[in-house]
Amino acid sequence: MIYSTRSVRRFYGPAPSQFGVLTLPAGKPPYPAAVLLHGGFWHLPWGLDLMSGPAQELAGRGIAVWNLEYRRVGEPGGGWPGTLEDVLNGFDALAALPEGRLLDVTSVAVAGHSAGGQLALWLAGERASSSGGHPAVGRVAALAAVTDLQGAWEHGVGSDAVEALLGGPPQRHPARYRAASPVERLPLGVPQLVVHGERDRIVPPAASSLYAQRAKSLGDDVVLRIVPRSGHMDVVNPRRPPWRPTAEWLATPTDTVV
Numbered sequence: 161m162i163y164s165t166r167s168v169r170r171f172y173g174p175a176p177s178q179f180g181v182l183t184l185p186a187g188k189p190p191y192p193a194a195v196l197l198h199g200g201f202w203h204l205p206w207g208l209d210l211m212s213g214p215a216q217e218l219a220g221r222g223i224a225v226w227n228l229e230y231r232r233v234g235e236p237g238g239g240w241p242g243t244l245e246d247v248l249n250g251f252d253a254l255a256a257l258p259e260g261r262l263l264d265v266t267s268v269a270v271a272g273h274s275a276g277g278q279l280a281l282w283l284a285g286e287r288a289s290s291s292g293g294h295p296a297v298g299r300v301a302a303l304a305a306v307t308d309l310q311g312a313w314e315h316g317v318g319s320d321a322v323e324a325l326l327g328g329p330p331q332r333h334p335a336r337y338r339a340a341s342p343v344e345r346l347p348l349g350v351p352q353l354v355v356h357g358e359r360d361r362i363v364p365p366a367a368s369s370l371y372a373q374r375a376k377s378l379g380d381d382v383v384l385r386i387v388p389r390s391g392h393m394d395v396v397n398p399r400r401p402p403w404r405p406t407a408e409w410l411a412t413p414t415d416t417v418v
Contacts, residue, residue: 172253180228183219189262191224199274201321204234217398267298269410277305281342288349301353303395307371309341347378357390
């Protein structure tokens with residue numbers, strides 16, 4: 161596959177981390193669009209370079225990719241609520257970019273890995289329709305995602321990462337945990353692909369199974385894939401088998417997603 165190299169950095173806010181890298185594919189516009197959200201437990205120093213491989217691979221499939229950075233714990237404005245606000249504002253900025261006229265933002269695919277999976281699912285709940293004139297999430301892929309923030313806190317996933325994001329434990333901030341936790345926001349009302357490596361030792365795959373089960377019970381269209389012999393990073397590595405079905409799903413028009 162031939163990858164595109166037509167990438168540009170664009171800012172959506174004044175802070176150093178309020179930017180994204182837009183990669184445009186070859187071919188004739190308008191291009192379908194996808195937004196990528198990296199993991200790293202919402203904390204510095206992890207950044208959008210973690211999703212550079214998927215971004216280039218999706219661009220090679222004819223998709224315009226907005227690989228989004230956001231303020232993280234450890235920098236001014238990171239954590240609650242700045243991290244979530246950045247994801248929302250960065251997504252909404254897609255249509256207003258100088259290249260926005262080249263993009264079809266009526267049904268944007270979103271994919272997030274690990275902590276970025278939490279952000280992707282949260283974003284889908286916020287932008288399931290374009291009724292406010294902003295871009296709309298057409299489908300969302302949660303890859304080794306943190307789907308239950310209280311459960312992650314209880315099991316020590318990422319050490320104190322959830323507390324650091326939300327400013328304290330659930331007993332102190334129950335409303336924040338409900339507002340930010342994907343499992344508490346179901347149903348989302350958009351097709352979802354939930355992918356997890358069977359051998360993931362960082363985020364337990366059981367959490368994805370429980371999330372998918374609850375989402376389906378509430379009427380959401382959800383595909384669950386627990387991938388044998390795969391770990392935490394395999395699901396976002398274009399050179400590993402778990403990635404290809406995800407890329408194909410993201411590249412499928414919304415009205416034909418199954």
